[in-house]
Amino acid sequence: MAQIRLAVRQLVEFLLEGGDIDSRFAGFDRANEGARIHRRLQKQAGEGYRAEVPLRFTRTVCGIEYALEGRADGIFEEEGRTVLDEIKTTARPSAEITEEMNPCHWAQGMVYAALYGRQQNLERLDVRLTYFQVDEETIVRFQRSFALAELEEFLDRLLLDYAPWARRQLDWAGRRQESLRALAFPYPAYRPGQRALAGEIYRACRQGREGRK
Secondary structure, eight states, X not given: OOEEEEEHHHHHHHHHOSSSOOOSSOSTTHHHXXXXXXXXXXXXXXXXXXXXXXXXXXXXXXTEEEEEEEEEEEEEEETTEEEEEEEEEEOSOGGGOOTTSOHHHHHHHXXXXXXXXXXXXXXXXXXXXXXXXXXXXXXXXXXXXXXXXXXXXXXXXXXXXXXXXXXXXXXXXXXXXXHHHHOOOSSSSOOTTHHHHXXXXXXXXXXXXXXXX
């Protein structure tokens, strides 16, 4: 079966971004500043808070196998419930931060929760959005509880919406492979050392591809 490797953030931003995006916390240093704030909040969360949890899961929708992967900002237990924490930085004044500010944020957390819930066979999970206001250095949080079935249904809807683009990727990859197989060596014979060089390049490319799995 054909497979599409897809990052969770890539999936939700491709389908949902276009809502209320705050551009005031942007620029060349945004990624570094955001990572620093993430580490700070994760450290402050204390014992039992697992930071940067890698998540991988394979799910088939409409005959397409998706290899989903991502990294949850934090996972912890609270009063017998598993909570998945999604941290976001913003320059929007804290008084203007709302629960529905950006659908991508909830979607990302919900997909991570679907992956983790399926891995751990959990019936319910909470998703928490943690907003850090960079100028005021204040924190605003929102938390929702979901059944695993609800989270998986949400994920399947996203993958269903993504399917037309996934098929285009697979069609293009198939045509590319056919074109490559049809190529012939442009000279009657290899020059001295050329065949060995081609073999080394092939092995290096294959090892690099396997190393990314």
